Amino acid sequence: MVGKWLxxxxxxxxxxxxxxxxxxxxxxxxxxxxxxxxxDVRLTAPDGYQAVRSYSIASAGPSxxxxxxxxxxxxxxxxxxxxxxxxxGDMLELRGPLGGWFVWKPExxxxxxxxxxxxxxxxxxxxxxxxxxxxSSAPFKLLYSVRSPGDAFYRDELADSEGAxxxxxxxxxxxxxxxxxxxxxxLTKDVLAASVIPASExxxxxVCGPTAFVEAVATWLVELGYPAxxxxxxxxxx
Amino acid sequence: xxxxxxxxLAGPLSELFRDDMTTATGRCAHCGDVSVLAEAVVWDAAxxxxxxxxxxxxxxxxxxxxxxxLRVDLRGVTALEIx
Amino acid sequence: MxxxxxxxxxxxxxxxxxxxxxxxxxxxxxxxxxxxxxxxxTADWQFTITNESGKRYSWTWDQLMALKxxxxxxxxxxxxxxxxxxxxxxxxxxxxxxxEVDTSYEYTMAHSYGGYTTNVPLADLLDGKAWIAFEFDxxxxxxxxxxxxxLLVPHLYFWKSAKxxxxxxxxxxxxxxxxxxxxxxxxxxxxxxERYW
Numbered sequence: 001m002v003g004k005w006l007x008x009x010x011x012x013x014x015x016x017x018x019x020x021x022x023x024x025x026x027x028x029x030x031x032x033x034x035x036x037x038x039x040d041v042r043l044t045a046p047d048g049y050q051a052v053r054s055y056s057i058a059s060a061g062p063s064x065x066x067x068x069x070x071x072x073x074x075x076x077x078x079x080x081x082x083x084x085x086x087x088x089g090d091m092l093e094l095r096g097p098l099g100g101w102f103v104w105k106p107e108x109x110x111x112x113x114x115x116x117x118x119x120x121x122x123x124x125x126x127x128x129x130x131x132x133x134x135x136s137s138a139p140f141k142l143l144y145s146v147r148s149p150g151d152a153f154y155r156d157e158l159a160d161s162e163g164a165x166x167x168x169x170x171x172x173x174x175x176x177x178x179x180x181x182x183x184x185x186x187l188t189k190d191v192l193a194a195s196v197i198p199a200s201e202x203x204x205x206x207v208c209g210p211t212a213f214v215e216a217v218a219t220w221l222v223e224l225g226y227p228a229x230x231x232x233x234x235x236x237x238x
Numbered sequence: 239x240x241x242x243x244x245x246x247l248a249g250p251l252s253e254l255f256r257d258d259m260t261t262a263t264g265r266c267a268h269c270g271d272v273s274v275l276a277e278a279v280v281w282d283a284a285x286x287x288x289x290x291x292x293x294x295x296x297x298x299x300x301x302x303x304x305x306x307x308l309r310v311d312l313r314g315v316t317a318l319e320i321x
Numbered sequence: 322m323x324x325x326x327x328x329x330x331x332x333x334x335x336x337x338x339x340x341x342x343x344x345x346x347x348x349x350x351x352x353x354x355x356x357x358x359x360x361x362x363t364a365d366w367q368f369t370i371t372n373e374s375g376k377r378y379s380w381t382w383d384q385l386m387a388l389k390x391x392x393x394x395x396x397x398x399x400x401x402x403x404x405x406x407x408x409x410x411x412x413x414x415x416x417x418x419x420x421e422v423d424t425s426y427e428y429t430m431a432h433s434y435g436g437y438t439t440n441v442p443l444a445d446l447l448d449g450k451a452w453i454a455f456e457f458d459x460x461x462x463x464x465x466x467x468x469x470x471x472l473l474v475p476h477l478y479f480w481k482s483a484k485x486x487x488x489x490x491x492x493x494x495x496x497x498x499x500x501x502x503x504x505x506x507x508x509x510x511x512x513x514x515e516r517y518w
Binding site: 052102211212233238 | 274276
């Protein structure tokens with residue numbers, strides 16, 4: 001039942017970016033999760049001091065393995081431990097799955113526009129996985145804004161998932177790949193308008209990433225005519 | 239520092255409520271806006287979280303942890319309705 | 322019962338006698354807030370002490386700057402466990418401001434731009450214990466840290482040093498301000514670890 005802390009064992013860790021890592025936790029009793037949900041992670045120091053933070057789940061569906069991906073905030077208290085210190089075999093306390101708002105279920109058949117900034121990609125990856133695993137033919141598009149190609153989480157997986165019903169458009173804010181025809185720069189309202197499913201197709205929209213990014217994008221979408229009630233947001237602070 | 243949104247309330251409020259409260263709607267006691275709690279503005283400076291209405295900015299609720307004990311004050315939100 | 326996390330120590334608890342119990346030393350200056358940063362132009366800024374008969378004693382920014390300004394070197398302690406030692410501020414002492422104020426009340430409620438409140442006994446604002454501070458570390462106080470001016474009461478936990486201070490309301494008895502109504506301690510002495518109810 002939600003509210004109870006579960007103890008899992010770290011199965012694998014994998015570097016994703018210079019500051020980020022994905023972590024797979026083996027969690028007996030995990031009921032599985034809907035794409036987009038998160039967990040709370042609790043760390044306890046020897047003197048009893050506890051720190052709790054929320055992290056989106058990259059995996060979806062029934063499983064006893066939970067995949068998280070964490071971006072290190074240098075001045076943070078929890079993320080440096082998860083990215084630099086946590087090792088396979090370590091125990092980790094999780095609570096979840098949490099959240100019923102920022103979620104996508106295969107029963108939703110309409111088009112979906114995913115928009116992520118930095119580590120905001122994590123719950124969106126869960127949605128892409130859920131979409132693929134269910135055989136859904138709902139059109140999915142992803143717009144992913146990152147500093148540079150090396151800062152993209154799950155880059156290979158997203159590339160492998162390209163197909164008739166799913167495509168990714170990248171925006172690089174600081175450094176672009178070799179041969180990229182566009183100069184690096186922040187996402188703009190015009191690029192957003194040109195990259196996303198038109199409002200006339202009534203997409204369900206999910207925006208996730210740093211707070212400033214999410215709010216700028218959500219404001220532009222409303223200005224571009226997307227109804228506010230079709231836009232769901234998840235802010236990661238920063 | 240910047241703010242988060244009500245999605246982060248899911249875990250803490252599960253200590254008090256059986257159902258996921260982020261999809262519950264609440265009415266802001268100040269401006270009357272009715273929105274899901276997931277859309278609230280959350281200032282999460284521990285040990286006290288301040289949850290504000292995303293329309294008028296007034297305080298909907300506060301969460302304060304003293305050790306492991308959580309105290310939720312629902313002063314600014316009325317008519318919680320679980321969907 | 323939770324498990325201990327291998328290798329996690331939180332921020333190290335330092336065995337430094339200058340630190341109150343449960344605090345760690347930081348070189349940063351963390352920003353904590355219950356809401357958005359208000360934008361206050363010093364041209365519009367005013368600080369007001371209101372006494373029991375409703376009499377208002379007000380200072381504009383220019384009037385504040387014309388008063389005796391103290392250089393303050395002090396330690397500060399946040400209830401979220403970080404402490405900064407030897408911080409430097411410039412501000413006007415509450416002793417200077419209260420020279421003109423006629424009151425028999427012994428408690429105050431500090432009010433901030435943006436709506437924040439916190440309660441402080443008058444005795445904890447006087448005798449060189451508190452300032453209206455407008456400079457930190459040789460620079461004008463950053464809005465994120467409470468600028469243009471904040472209350473500075475360093476002998477209590479730093480939530481009592483109200484950012485964006487707008488005024489003090491004299492009270493006949495101690496009444497809880499914003500966080501005190503929601504679970505924080507009425508007084509907040511870091512050396513007694515008075516964090517919560």
